[in-house]
Each structure stands twice: as structure tokens, then as C-alpha cells.
Amino acid sequence: MALACATRATIKHDSDLxxxxxxxxxxxxxxxxLRNIAKVRPFLTKPDxxxxxxxxxxxxxxxxxxLFTGLPKKSIEKLQLIQNSAARLLTKTRKMEHITPVLAELHWLPVSYRIDFKVLxxxxxxxxxxxxxxxxxxxxSYTPARALRSADAGLLRIPDAPSKRIGESAFSYYAPRxxxxxxxxxREAESVDIFKRQLKTYLFNQAYT
Structure with missing residues (x-):
């Protein structure tokens, strides 16, 4: 996976990726x-x-x-539980209360959507x-065999999944999809800042509606 080149020095892949x-x-x-923050949380305002x-x-x-594209659901859930715990600590929400409305109120994208945000x-x-x-x-870039509207839609070519082991988690496959x-x-946003704002709104709606 090409993206791994950027972080090979800081993140080690295990044998099954x-x-x-x-x-x-x-x-x-x-x-x-989180335990350390919990100790001082009573003395802090919510913004702090x-x-x-x-x-x-x-x-x-x-x-x-x-690099988390295509990780097993169990791995993503472990990361999501961390975010859930952080949201409960911040908002003083009880464990028995549903966390999704809390995340939405904080305007936090769930972990899987944060991964997609970074990839996109x-x-x-x-x-x-x-x-x-x-x-x-x-x-x-995706180039249709004949002249179609999609020719100038900014689409990317989706290659075949490179291998059974990497499969759909490969950046070259996951990202174009x-x-x-x-x-x-x-896709046609005029700047990085505009793209980020529009993308977060889009993913937020996908996550909570």
C-alpha cells in the first residue's frame, strides 16, 4: 500500500495487516x-x-x-469506545445513556467517518x-471508453483489489471508491478549506441522519 511509505518508521504492520x-x-x-483528565475534570470548564x-x-x-481503511470491525470498535468514553467524560454523561446523541451534539464524527475524512x-x-x-x-483518473457526462465529473478509476490479504483495504482501491x-x-471544491467544510457536513449527515 503506497500510503504506508509515509509512516513505516512510526507504525509497524503485523503479519495480517x-x-x-x-x-x-x-x-x-x-x-x-482519560483517567488523568477525569481527575481534573471537576475543576475545568467544558471548553477547557x-x-x-x-x-x-x-x-x-x-x-x-x-492507514485504518478496511480494519476489522472489532479494531474500529475499540477505537470508537475510546471516543465514546471521552465524550462521556467531557459531557458528564452516564454510561447507561445512549452515546450517539452526545457525539452529534459535540459535532464529533465517529471514528470510521474520521478515517474516511482523512482518506478523502x-x-x-x-x-x-x-x-x-x-x-x-x-x-x-477514470476515462470512459466513449464520451459520457462522467468524463468531466472528476471520478477516479477503481482498480481490481490487489490481493486477498490486502483486498479492499488497500488505499489505491478504497480511496477511489x-x-x-x-x-x-x-469533489470540485475550490480550496482545501471549502472541501473540508463540505466534506465534514456530508459525513456528519451520513453518520447521524
Missing amino acids: SLKPHINKVTKTAYFQ AEKLVHAFITSRLDYCNA LLVFKAVNGLAPCYIADALS RWNALPQHI
Whole structure:
């Protein structure tokens, strides 16, 4: 996977590409930090507490999360539980209360959608000449066999899944599928900032409606 080149020095793949060692390390560290934040939470305002959560928890969930495409559902759920715990701590929500409305109120994208956000942002930068060549080289424009409206819709070619082991989790396969599913006006955003705003709104609606 081309994207792995960027982080091979900081994240080690296990033999089945499940990233279990990394997920376990993130989980252990995040809960340690949550316990520390819980100790001072009574003395903090909500905005100040949220800054701590983003600094010590969200940053870890987001670190290199573009590599999490296609992870087993169990691994994603472990990361989601961390975010859920952070939201409960921040809002002082009881464990018995449903967490989805809390996440929506905080305007936090669930973990799986945060992964897609990062992947799609990389794609946007790549197709607009703003990403490293190893990412751009993993993508190619879709060229229909004959003149169609889709010829100028900014679509990407979806290659065959490279192997049974990597399969649909490969960046070169996963990213074009997610990109092509976006509304055309988002793919054609005029700047990175506009794209990020429109993409977050789109993913937020996908997650909570």
C-alpha cells in the first residue's frame, strides 16, 4: 500500500495487516490519559476540558488513521469506545445513556467517518497537485471508453483489489471508491478549506441522519 511509505518508521504492520499492536498501544495510552483528565475534570470548564480531550485523545485516534481503511470491525470498535468514553467524560454523561446523541451534539464524527475524512482529504490534495507523489501515483483518473457526462465529473478509476490479504483495504482501491461516492460539488471544491467544510457536513449527515 503506497500510503504506508509515509509512516513505516512510526507504525509497524503485523503479519495480517490488522495493526493490532498499534491499536492496542493507542487504546492503552488513551485510557491512561482519560483517567488523568477525569481527575481534573471537576475543576475545568467544558471548553477547557475539550481542549485536553482533543490534545491527548483525539490526536491519538487521528494519528495516521488513513492507514485504518478496511480494519476489522472489532479494531474500529475499540477505537470508537475510546471516543465514546471521552465524550462521556467531557459531557458528564452516564454510561447507561445512549452515546450517539452526545457525539452529534459535540459535532464529533465517529471514528470510521474520521478515517474516511482523512482518506478523502488526501485524495483531494492528490488530484489537485497538493499531495506527495507516492499518494498521487496510487490514483488515476477514470476515462470512459466513449464520451459520457462522467468524463468531466472528476471520478477516479477503481482498480481490481490487489490481493486477498490486502483486498479492499488497500488505499489505491478504497480511496477511489469513497471519492467517487461523494457528490460532484464536493469533489470540485475550490480550496482545501471549502472541501473540508463540505466534506465534514456530508459525513456528519451520513453518520447521524
